[in-house]
Amino acid sequence: MNIDLFAQLTISGIVLGSFYALLGVSFGLIYQTSKIFHLANAIPFAAAGYGAVWSASTLHFPLWASLVFGLAVALVFGLLILILGYFPLINRNATLLSLFLVSLGLTIAFPNLLQIVFGTQNLPLQTFGADGELGSAFDNKIFTLGFMTITLIDVLKVVVAWLVVLAVVLFVNRTRSGRSITALRTNPTMAAAVGINSRRVYILVFGIGSVIAGLGGLFVTAEFVASPSMALQWTLIGFIAVFFGGIGSLTGTALGGLILGLLSQWSGLFLGVQFAPVVVFAALFIILLVRPQGLFGKAAV
């Protein structure tokens, strides 16, 4: 085995896996609490990217402000989906399948909406410099150690992802609002009996989940571009991380994402890179077969 190659793939796997963990926690928090297959989590992901690009190029926001604006846009879109899309259906006792279909429809429509509003062009994140000209917003430095390389944005991805995972896990386990989330997740009937307002909890988890998805969108936009179809591929990986790592466990979801990232990169040691998705799905299949609750999930009693 080529040790250099293994080391580089491990670094790439950690970067990719950390990003999967971030997206997994975003979806996992929403799914575990509401049981809604919120495929439309792709919308705040893309909305954040477009919000950042638009505010930087049109409102002349500096980089930090455009990123904050992007997150705000993600939050707004996430809550709008909940309030205008899901709540009316929940009021009518709609099934989970109905909610999923709404989510799917929104996910399909949104890229087309972006295409109509912003065009089909890829939009890089550019800010106005001191010379008044639009230029690259982010200097993605490359760090080299022998054979191995890693970029600044990769380092940021890893650090931000695990800080967010830690913050969400602590929030859910250590705060009063977080315990409401746990109560609603584990026993909705009892939670309602003790006065927990499920709608408020939904708003809370959709808000947090949307902002985290927005963070993902900002990373992709800063590293590459914003484009109408930028979100779905990443969002789906987040879903898979949830079921791979473990339903009911945010920590498990995050670790599941990390393992998925490592597996997809390590597969390059033995197979062509085009087989990485096959390896990921094979691993998912085996895990669901052997441990339906996921790698780190708790079996239902």
Added chain:
Amino acid sequence: MQRKFMGRKALAVGVVFGLSGLLAACSSGTTSSETSAAPAATEAAASAAPAATEAAASEAPAAAGTCINDVFGAGGPEAGQGVTIPAGMLLAVTGQGSFFGDVMSKGALLAADQIREAGGMDYQITIGDHQSGDVPTAITETKRLISQDGIEVLQTSYGAPSEAIIPIFQEAGVLTFNGGGSSPAQLNQDLLYMNRMVYAEDPAPGALAWIHQTYPDATKLALIGTMENGVGTFKETAPAAWKALTGGEIVAAEQHDVGATDFKALAAKIKAANPDAIMTFSFGDDLGYQVKALREAGITVPIMMDEFTSQAAKIGGSAYDGVNFGVDFYSTANPNPWNQCFVAAYQAKYGEDPEYYGSNYYEQVFIVWELVKRVIAAGGDPNDAAQLQEALLADPTFKSVYGGDASTVGMVALDKVDHSISKPMGVFEVQGGVPTLITEIHKIKNGDDPMTALGPVQ
């Protein structure tokens, strides 16, 4: 309670595998993930996008027909005035390749406007959406265009969908052009003509010869390709040409799914193979992600691509500086009078420069116009695709926005036998997102010395 739990669990497992399938389709790129799941929704979106384009077209009138008349002669009944040609376009309206569908439709719609204003045929375009390369959708859309819209001419795009619909348009007798995903499997097909050089196959020998000439010490080549277009070049033509040129070897040959965005593992494997040069047959946005990953992996050797789009260049950013590509590249700066007429009209109508794909689909409409004029002159029926094809085969040379000079319109020729095209090709270098021609190259026959592909056609 247990039953309810089991039901929920079954739903969860079902949905997660459904989503997994969606992701597989997404990453394969041959199916547009966001559209394949709900055709009805995308139909609406697909029809909305062309409608928006049509609206934009009516807001900003195309340039007057005068410069078109200067190039193509006067309008009138002999020029097809009064003749309506129902035409279809099979494009990537939605999905990852929607940029391509957008610029292709813009080129064709502009051509239709210009021809109408110049007193020529009324070319009525209906757009179908293959959702960025989804074959089953392409088949359905082609059948719809033929049976419901009664098209007589089809402008198709992408490789796999165009190959799949060949029996359909041949049976219906629809004259078809492909200016996007040309491929060897589309050669020698009745009623099908490609006005783009065959992807990868035609420019590869010249591009490799240029690498050999510029970097004579390079003997170790890494190849990158997809599993869709240019596979034959990736596996056979390029390795054979490199061997003939340098006596060297292919030290890495990596394929990836179309639509991939993560090339870190691929870049690491290429780097580990320590090549002297890289040639990639990837296309679309994939190239931007790929070149960025290669450079970020610390690979500094020359990279030769087989396509350039401004879209991919935006993704690649500064990583694109210094990369080369060999292709029949379109240039807005070409002083050819028709090209300048085209560029001015395109800018006036859409507020942006035309590019490679838009120009190919623009030219296709003018080829049809020329055929219509010939059939009318011969006293035939311009709505008969067989007669249009007969006119094409009688004289397969056409005016072009490629080639030419300040006083002469360029000319291109379709091959009467295999229905491919011969166009000026070149090796270009990218700096600051802008390509510059380095040298001309041309198509050679199988078995010819690849070095003879350097330079213009003799």
